[in-house]
Amino acid sequence: xxxxxxxxxxxxxxxxxxxxxxxxxxxxxxxxxxxxxxxxxxxxxxxxxxxxxxxxxxxxxxxxxxxxxxxxxxxxxxxxxxxxxxxxxxxxxxxxxxxxxxxxxxxxxxxxxxxxxxxxxxxxxxxxxxxxxxxxxxxxxxxxxxxxxxxxxxxxxxxxxxxxxxxxxxxxxxxxxxxxxxxxxxxxxxxxxxxxxxxxxxxxxxxxxxxxxxxxxxxxxxxxxxxxxxxxxxxxxxxxxxxxxxxxxxxxxxxxxxxxxxxxxxxxxxxxxxxxxxxxxxxxxxxxxxxxxxxxxxxxxxxxxxxxxxxxxxxxxxxxxxxxxxxxxxxxxxxxxxxxxxxxxxxxxxxxxxxxxxxxxxxxxxxxxxxxxxxxxxxxxxxxxxxxxxxxxxxxxxxxxxxxxxxxxxxxxxxxxxxxxxxxxxxxxxxxxxxxxxxxxxxxxxxxxxxxxxxxxxxxxxxxxxxxxxxxxxxxxxxxxxxxxxxxxxxxxxxxxxxxxxxxxxxxxxxxxxxxxxxxxxxxxxxxxxxxxxxxxxxxxxxxxxxxxxxxxxxxxxxxxxxxxxxxxxxxx
Amino acid sequence: xxxxxxxxxxxxxxxxxxxxxxxxxxxxxxxxxxxxxxxxxxxxxxxxxxxxxxxxxxxxxxxxxxxxxxxxxxxxxxxxxxxxxxxxxxxxxx
Numbered sequence: 001x002x003x004x005x006x007x008x009x010x011x012x013x014x015x016x017x018x019x020x021x022x023x024x025x026x027x028x029x030x031x032x033x034x035x036x037x038x039x040x041x042x043x044x045x046x047x048x049x050x051x052x053x054x055x056x057x058x059x060x061x062x063x064x065x066x067x068x069x070x071x072x073x074x075x076x077x078x079x080x081x082x083x084x085x086x087x088x089x090x091x092x093x094x095x096x097x098x099x100x101x102x103x104x105x106x107x108x109x110x111x112x113x114x115x116x117x118x119x120x121x122x123x124x125x126x127x128x129x130x131x132x133x134x135x136x137x138x139x140x141x142x143x144x145x146x147x148x149x150x151x152x153x154x155x156x157x158x159x160x161x162x163x164x165x166x167x168x169x170x171x172x173x174x175x176x177x178x179x180x181x182x183x184x185x186x187x188x189x190x191x192x193x194x195x196x197x198x199x200x201x202x203x204x205x206x207x208x209x210x211x212x213x214x215x216x217x218x219x220x221x222x223x224x225x226x227x228x229x230x231x232x233x234x235x236x237x238x239x240x241x242x243x244x245x246x247x248x249x250x251x252x253x254x255x256x257x258x259x260x261x262x263x264x265x266x267x268x269x270x271x272x273x274x275x276x277x278x279x280x281x282x283x284x285x286x287x288x289x290x291x292x293x294x295x296x297x298x299x300x301x302x303x304x305x306x307x308x309x310x311x312x313x314x315x316x317x318x319x320x321x322x323x324x325x326x327x328x329x330x331x332x333x334x335x336x337x338x339x340x341x342x343x344x345x346x347x348x349x350x351x352x353x354x355x356x357x358x359x360x361x362x363x364x365x366x367x368x369x370x371x372x373x374x375x376x377x378x379x380x381x382x383x384x385x386x387x388x389x390x391x392x393x394x395x396x397x398x399x400x401x402x403x404x405x406x407x408x409x410x411x412x413x414x415x416x417x418x419x420x421x422x423x424x425x426x427x428x429x430x431x432x433x434x435x436x437x438x439x440x441x442x443x444x445x446x447x448x449x450x451x452x453x454x455x456x457x458x459x460x461x462x463x464x465x466x467x468x469x470x471x472x473x474x475x476x477x478x479x480x481x482x483x484x485x486x487x488x489x490x491x492x493x494x495x496x497x498x499x500x501x502x503x504x505x506x507x508x509x510x511x512x513x514x515x516x517x518x519x520x521x522x523x524x525x526x527x528x529x530x531x532x533x534x535x536x537x538x539x540x541x542x543x544x545x546x547x548x549x550x551x552x553x554x555x556x557x558x559x560x561x562x563x564x565x566x567x568x569x570x571x572x573x
Numbered sequence: 574x575x576x577x578x579x580x581x582x583x584x585x586x587x588x589x590x591x592x593x594x595x596x597x598x599x600x601x602x603x604x605x606x607x608x609x610x611x612x613x614x615x616x617x618x619x620x621x622x623x624x625x626x627x628x629x630x631x632x633x634x635x636x637x638x639x640x641x642x643x644x645x646x647x648x649x650x651x652x653x654x655x656x657x658x659x660x661x662x663x664x665x666x667x
Contacts, residue, residue, distance in 0.1 A: 250657075
């Protein structure tokens with residue numbers, strides 16, 4: 001017995017204990033370590049962006065907006081937006097979870113260009129430091145969209161530094177996308193055909209296409225803003241012969257697809273969670289995979305719906321409105337397929353699955369209100385109101401962040417080798433769901449009633465809904481801090497996870513947790529279809545054994561009842 | 574697929590052609606052809622860009638997939654230009 005205990009307690013070499021010291025992290029080319037480096041960086045930015053959100057909500061607690069000046073408020077919402085979009089949401093799932101799991105999911109030992117991968121993390125942090133400099137040097141007040149003339153002749157804040165920061169961070173995004181595309185094309189394990197790829201890979205492939213095709217355009221638009229400010233080049237400023245609406249065209253050509261950089265990876269996570277926790281093959285695999293690519297392509301054709309009241313022509317407004325409805329089709333296909341997968345499945349309500357359910361519900365509300373605002377007439381009524389704020393937060397927080405947290409919990413056993421405490425996980429998921437809805441649902445009503453965005457003073461009749469929203473934000477804040485605490489705790493004290501605690505079918509679960517430095521002890525060969533548990537006899541056997549343990553526990557309980565003379569509850573009661 | 578080795582001679586010739594085309598662009602700017610000036614300039618620029626992509630960037634010697642990537646990128650730029658012009662050219666449309 002002693003010998004067995006020693007054997008099980010023997011610590012296997014893995015990516016965490018293979019090397020020690022700060023150099024082994026800062027100069028690593030291991031995709032898993034780079035994923036964790038990104039996790040640290042973006043978590044810092046998430047809480048900084050969250051701090052600005054907190055200040056915004058506190059100021060909106062009372063109608064006169066007496067906590068800060070209008071200028072300070074402008075800076076708060078601008079920096080909240082810039083940091084959350086460019087320094088948290090865009091890198092969130094791709095750079096953290098994508099980096100960690102993509103090579104393992106396709107059976108590779110690393111990404112195609114490991115050193116470029118490390119470079120992308122450095123670029124991200126250099127961009128981040130530039131942004132922090134802009135923040136402490138007085139901030140930016142243009143809104144996250146940098147529209148001229150706010151960002152040109154009407155702004156005396158750190159616009160040039162902030163756009164430089166995003167310019168640099170953008171290259172990190174391009175490099176990551178490029179790396180993933182090439183990795184997925186060239187490094188799949190034997191037998192891992194395109195239609196055996198997990199749907200998370202399809203989603204991140206589509207995301208990477210957007211990153212590579214769109215981000216350079218963002219870089220160009222921001223470089224032109226900087227050039228106009230510093231060199232007085234006439235591009236957007238009518239005084240120099242430019243046109244401010246041109247900026248909106250170029251900016252949204254990237255920034256609308258960027259919404260899908262944020263939400264497509266979350267859809268990928270949900271496509272992993274649902275088959276795993278419903279114990280069923282996903283319904284319509286090929287359609288869900290194709291929907292990811294379709295969303296990526298359509299996303300480039302709809303940007304003008306951000307500009308219905310900008311003065312663009314009515315004709316192109318109608319074209320963009322129609323195309324915007326088209327993008328709803330692949331999104332709805334996904335939602336219907338996830339729901340169809342759940343039909344007659346055996347669902348277990350563990351924490352990641354709670355986030356998946358949260359995602360489906362909140363993304364659906366966000367998506368359907370997206371159809372409201374894609375309609376030309378309704379759009380004019382709700383443009384620049386809290387309706388828009390609520391709509392995109394349902395997509396970006398209700399969708400993207402829910403998926404990100406679901407993914408973090410799902411792959412946490414693989415990342416750390418330990419289980420997080422399930423009860424705390426469920427509590428946090430529930431807190432976030434309640435807090436989120438309390439924060440953002442009242443904003444739909446506020447917006448519909450006409451409260452404009454980006455103002456910190458409002459008429460007293462809007463007070464109640466704003467108080468509700470601020471109360472929700474405080475609950476949401478608690479919900480976000482909880483995982484930070486218990487995940488950190490679990491790294492040392494959590495129960496050991498084993499290679500595959502979820503009985504999941506992906507290749508990443510067929511290697512120890514935490515994985516060895518080179519991911520697999522031997523190159524895996526794939527002989528089964530995606531999510532098909534029957535293709536992996538060892539997994540089926542484990543499931544049967546678990547089932548036997550479960551059944552014998554039930555029988556033992558029944559015998560105990562009989563001994564005590566307690567009546568067994570009638571079936572179906 | 575083995576990387577094809579392109580001789581220095583080829584690069585030198587292409588460099589010469591690019592320099593000649595640059596000189597042509599400068600020369601054309603001294604001749605007033607009205608709106609045709611712009612057309613000629615853009616055509617020369619496209620020719621130069623194509624030479625750089627095909628020879629210096631080895632597109633000519635790479636797999637077809639690379640060409641698809643390059644054409645795809647141009648197509649995406651085309652989407653940006655086309656739909657933006659779709660606004661500017663129809664501002665008077667009722």
